[in-house]
Amino acid sequence: MGAVGPKLPANLSPDTNGDSTSAQRLSFQKDQTGRKLEGNFQADLTDQQIGRYLIQRRLGSGGVATVYQAYDQVLGQSVALKVLPPTADEKTLIRFRREAMTSGALRHPHIVRTIQVGVAPHGDVAYIAMALIEGESLSSLLNRRVRLHAEESCSLLEPIAAALAHAHQN
Known part of the structure; x- marks a missing residue:
């Protein structure tokens, strides 16, 4: 471990x-x-x-x-x-x-x-x-919406990337 x-x-x-x-x-x-x-x-x-x-x-x-x-x-x-x-x-x-x-x-x-x-x-x-x-899960949102605008994608991915970076640094 x-x-x-x-x-x-x-x-x-x-x-x-x-x-x-x-x-x-x-x-x-x-x-x-x-x-x-x-x-x-x-x-x-x-x-x-x-x-x-x-x-x-x-x-x-x-x-x-x-x-x-x-x-x-x-x-x-x-x-x-x-x-x-x-x-x-x-x-x-x-x-x-x-x-x-x-x-x-x-x-x-x-x-x-x-x-x-x-x-x-x-x-x-x-x-x-x-x-x-x-709230709605990311999976549910992506199933409901076939395509997201670039701005929407970035606003979703930015906090996910920050959380992953924090997890890997710690």
Whole structure:
């Protein structure tokens, strides 16, 4: 695992022994307020609770995780909750942890802020809570609009390039 930066947020704890091959040593912060998920994980998780987060609706999914809008009962606000299924293998857990540590260490206006990283109290579901960004996704905009004017393209690409440059420098 490469260096992430000199300071990690307090809610992210690095491996103490440097062994990045063991999923048992992921050191995610455990939140004691949740209850075990019930039923089939592949089903809609709306109205389920993971740690301090009450899931409100599914926003989308990728190759290994699903993102939900959830209500943070401690902070009193909606968040984006990226949830890894309990069936995730060790390699996926390690990549998920690396993503959490990397994103948690970055501070930039065009990079989504990580709020908390954890594992549900029963240890069955890993998650990353992030700031919820409202609005249309870039993918949706590009599907809706076949062609963008040069000025529109530049106004979209400039903050993306700045965020990528910041991430690579840190």
